[in-house]
């Protein structure tokens with residue numbers, strides 16, 4: 001069985017209208033391709049909640065910060081389609097660029113607040129690019145629900161805010177990060193790691209996890225973050241772009257574990273920028289800060 005590939009908005013709309021006439025619930029999983037088990041886990045979660053599942057594949061130029069990064073991004077449509085087929089995906093929407101950004105396209109969706117700091121501070125314009133393309137994909141597909149991985153935790157917040165602010169009637173579902181057996185978060189960029197870098201990449205998750213435990217256990221937040229930063233560098237990473245402790249619900253800076261939090265990190269390993277995040281549990285009431 002193969003996945004029907006749709007390239008035009010017209011065909012997408014006709015197909016979805018037909019599904020809707022049969023009262024089908026429609027889910028969308030937006031991707032840029034180079035699919036791995038993380039994407040497939042979103043697809044499986046989509047099948048649990050919807051009758052029809054659309055995966056979108058569009059390498060969105062507006063969210064890249066450098067032409068070289070865009071050019072280097074893997075384009076693997078054939079093998080992506082082959083991975084989706086056994087799952088029974090109803091449509092791979094891989095639009096021509098002109099369906100997303102037709103001649104004269106002049107609009108921009110910009111989300112303030114949750115897009116600031118963290119990745120937003122190091123990738124100017126990135127989240128405008130994400131919010132713009134995702135808004136278009138939501139409106140084009142008219143899906144009832146959309147699934148995103150928690151690995152891109154800030155992106156998940158940006159997309160939620162955007163859909164809420166623009167009254168797009170879609171439910172956004174965040175799904176847990178999928179990891180290799182050694183803890184490395186799956187990412188389409190992992191293929192860029194050399195064998196030596198790949199061997200030390202899991203240290204990022206190990207350090208994040210132990211730091212989260214230390215914070216919950218009552219260590220001072222700043223000293224725990226300082227130690228984690230030195231440990232990441234000592235493990236062989238070139239630089240740490242950010243390592244921050246933020247609230248789970250709205251990504252505000254957090255200084256004590258008195259509510260659900262997240263530790264979020266971006267660090268460079270050779271030519272590869274890795275991001276990851278872990279939950280930080282609330283400390284028990286006996287601890288005094």
Ligand code: PAF
Nearest residue numbers: 030031032060130133152
């Ligand atoms: O996470 C991604 O792959 C992309 O940012 C997304 C959401 C598909 C938008 O291009």
